[in-house]
Amino acid sequence: MSSVHPPVSVQLQALYGLPELKALTLGRTREEGQQAIDFFSSRGKASARVYVQSSEEWAVGVRMMFSTLMQFEVGITHHLFSHLTLRFPSEITTPQFHREMTLRVLNLKPNTDYIPVKDVDAAVSSASRHDPELLKHDFAWWTNTNSLDASIRSYVPSLQRLLQGWTANRKHFPIPEPSPTLTLNSTIGNINLLTGKEILSYMDTLDDLKESLDTQMNTTTAAMTHVWVELQRFQAISQSLEEDGQGLHPPLLDLEAPPEAVFFDSPLVIYTLLS
Structure with missing residues (x-):
């Protein structure tokens, strides 16, 4: 796999440099940032569910390419989460699937060709209110295992097009309104970091x-x-x-x-x- 495509880390660096992705982490509200993380985590979960259900019947090469693309999805979600938690300390929640999947990707042994099915299954089985499962995704590469090689090569421009259409796509992905209690606890935990405008909002x-x-x-x-x-x-x-x-x-x-x-x-x- 590595002889055909650059390492996952190299391709992720190209993804992180997309201006659309930077805009998503720097120019959005906390609610919109949480929504973006939930959305991209839902993409990872959709692909992981296919992997759990069907990968044992695939050739090794197909598993390797599919695992690479799943790591791309995990990487994007983690990139968003890392930046947004710096902007909104203690206010961003990690989707349970993403938390579990990230742990398993990080614990992969060196030179592992693909992620073990049992590890992915454990992540897919986890759930929280931040783990919605959408029926339809643009650039759903996991629905066609015959074109995985092409999906890896086109992943960066395909994701860029997805981000460019984010404003329209997010209409189909409602923002979960935080409860007053959650907002109150979050504000108390970061009271020293608030501006005057934010303190007035806190009073509301x-x-x-x-x-x-x-x-x-x-x-x-x-x-x-x-x-x-x-x-x-x-x-x-x-x-x-x-x-x-x-x-x-x-x-x-x-x-x-x-x-x-x-x-x-x-x-x-x-x-x-x-x-």
């Missing part, structure tokens, strides 16, 4: 957190009230049945939420919630 985040907590409390109270009403209904019907049906009558219900202790002292409530 506190307001968002309060609204989120209020909403959760209202939802919880409504659910507790519903359980309380249903509990009374159950007890009234149960008592009527114990009286051989002589006491059947519409139950009188207290529609107000009970004291919180009711929900911690009554085994029946616990059973109702679990069922």
Whole structure:
């Protein structure tokens, strides 16, 4: 493989020099940066899944070329992650697949021709909310094992075209909005690095957190009230049945939420919630 193509590290250096890739790491927001990492990690996972499912039937040369291209995908994601974590300390999350795959690529023994299937399988089996699996990718080189050699030679210009169309492509890859709690914890951890504008934004985040907590409390109270009403209904019907049906009558219900202790002292409530 090395006699036909330059080493992986040499080709990755050419990729890292692309101006479109630099723009993606320097000119985007934290959310857009996280989205880019999730997107490129999803490319790696899509290729790795094909490798796990089919590579044992391939010739050694096909496995070698496929492994090379998978390392390209891992390299791009890691390059993005390295730069963005410098810009946004403690605010960028590594997709679980990328974390596991990177560890296995780094631990490859020298002169290894291809990545062991069991190692790739372990990475593919990992999952987190940052590991979406898209049904369609541009430049999906892993769908045609007959043109892997050509994909290696054209990888840099193909990736460049992919990055040039990133603004349009990202519309199909929604940005996961960080929760107020996550934003709050991230800000506290880096408070000394914030500018005045960022501190004002942080204050807005506190307001968002309060609204989120209020909403959760209202939802919880409504659910507790519903359980309380249903509990009374159950007890009234149960008592009527114990009286051989002589006491059947519409139950009188207290529609107000009970004291919180009711929900911690009554085994029946616990059973109702679990069922």
